[in-house]
Amino acid sequence: MLFASMSLEDDLGDWRRSHYSSELHGMDGREVTLMGYVASIRDHGNILFVMLADKDGEVQIVFKRNAEGSDGATTQALFSKARMLKEHSSIAVKGIVRSMKNAPKGVEVVPKEMKILSLARSVPPFSVYSKNIPLDVRLDIRAVDLRRHYLRAVFRIRHNLLKAIRSFLDERGFIEVSTPKMISTASEGGAALFPIFYFDREAFLAQSPQLYKEQLTLAFEKVYEIAPIFRAEPSRTNRHLAEAISIDVEHAFVNYEDVMGILEEMISHAIGYVVDKCKDEFSILGTTPIKPSTPFPRYRYSQLIDILKGEGIRIEWGDDFAAEHLKALSSMLKGYYFIVDWPARMRPFYTKTKDDGSTALSESFDLMHGDLEISSGSTRINRKDELMERLKMQGLKPESFAHHLIVFDYGMPPHAGFGLGLERLLMTVTGLENIRDATFYPRDIDRLVP
Structure with a gap:
């Protein structure tokens, strides 16, 4: 299984990024080379939506099942390769930019070529879009x-x-x-x-x-x-x-x-x-x-001691402010x-x-x-x-x-x-x-x- 997954991976070779995801507006019809990782995959059967994330944000890559000659067509081989992607895989994509009102940020890329630079072998226990996850779970794979x-x-x-x-x-x-x-x-x-x-x-x-x-x-x-x-x-x-x-x-x-x-x-x-x-x-x-x-x-230390005493809180001059004292002060x-x-x-x-x-x-x-x-x-x-x-x-x-x-x-x-x-x-x-x-x-x- 390991060797099979490794055979899917490509070397970077002479490919280099031409643009980041933040630079694609106003570039309709231009060919670009993007690099990043797979933030999410939505598989709709004949259409595959891959969100490619880089340091600036995300852009939608649209893979369509083989429909040679039609607008936005993706070859069967490329579509099949895209179906093997997993979230967090590192990829490079060459494709054509086009405006799309319903796409995230109003732009998407139709791919012509793709390199899988590193195929993810594990699925993390949370999504890149998640917020509330136990701290230790996250820190173990920080x-x-x-x-x-x-x-x-x-x-x-x-x-x-x-x-x-x-x-x-x-x-x-x-x-x-x-x-x-x-x-x-x-x-x-x-x-x-x-x-x-x-x-x-x-x-x-x-x-x-x-x-x-x-x-x-x-x-x-x-x-x-x-x-x-x-x-x-x-x-x-x-x-x-x-x-x-x-x-x-x-x-x-x-x-x-x-x-x-x-x-x-x-x-x-x-x-x-x-x-x-x-x-x-x-x-x-x-x-x-x-x-x-x-x-x-600005509040003098002595002034705040008097305020706390006035609230019936036990504290004496020369004491440090404990957590309960600071909580009381923060309410005021x-x-x-x-x-x-x-x-x-x-x-x-x-x-x-x-x-x-x-x-x-x-x-x-x-x-x-x-x-x-x-x-x-x-x-x-x-x-x-x-x-x-x-x-x-x-x-x-x-x-x-x-x-x-x-x-x-x-x-x-x-x-x-x-x-x-x-x-x-x-x-x-x-x-x-x-x-x-x-x-x-x-x-x-x-x-x-x-």
Whole structure:
């Protein structure tokens, strides 16, 4: 059976694609060469409708049983070959374009030749048009899952989000950088680290590029990085990943108020861009976000503690907001909003305390969307003695950060920055309920393959 199916397959040879499915309008009577995979097959006996999908979309290929000399005729041999196709097979078709009002997108192709480049040998347990399929079923064959129209739309939106964010930062004088992902000590303290073997010693996968991007402001002032981060958090929620993409920004000679302004303008710009560029994709998803107006509302940590207490919810100053607290706040606070001025002891060691003389509060913020945290940032400490003191207060050893602290001997400028989770931002833009569908191959406490 295997050898029989292999004999049906053709080599690519000198065939090359002439057009994509999106380029066929206004080409009546022209011969084209299309390549892609079989999204669906409808067999009506004497007529076979094959939907060929490529990176841009789909086009209908119409095979008719042998009717030599008539319009749209397909030879018996070609028709018989088409009857052997299975969904997901990769094919190449040479044929004539014609307008057809009832065809999807108003155009179809009548084939003259076809090559079966790879015949599908298995039928997946879902269609490319399906939406609600158990997650584990899909993730086990993720590459096939990503052929589904819904996810293709999500990742085209993701691509355009990143394009808009890069453009926004580039136009404002930021330079894109790359920092090490194998590090000798924690970037932010804490225990959520993945240890690895680095030759003859222990190392870790980076939780964030935090310390490196701070150092880079010494030379470049305005930097950003879009890259993976790794957090060993044993969470099984629909909003946690062990490997995620972080959009990290750092800026010299500013404070947290300045970078909050950059962050909100960047998000508003990026959403406006994808709303304009991804109309078809949002149509597939059945939702379209509204470009948020700026500035985003700002609420002090202490203010929100009082609001929750006023609602009869048990919480004390100095407590972190648990899931039930954020749910309660999201019922009152809609869209994007900042929580600012957090207690200093709750923030990472590099976070600057308030300039008002208070050591209890920090110049820090979280950006929320409903009950989902999507970004965190602060003004950073730029004086070595203060930074060493904060390290000790948080139970960290300054000698473990010697390679970072030495930079502060060379005039570290005042600086501030933030990290923004790409997958979480994509969730807010697309309406995804599970963060695993916001990344190509998710990694979490239970999944290390494919």
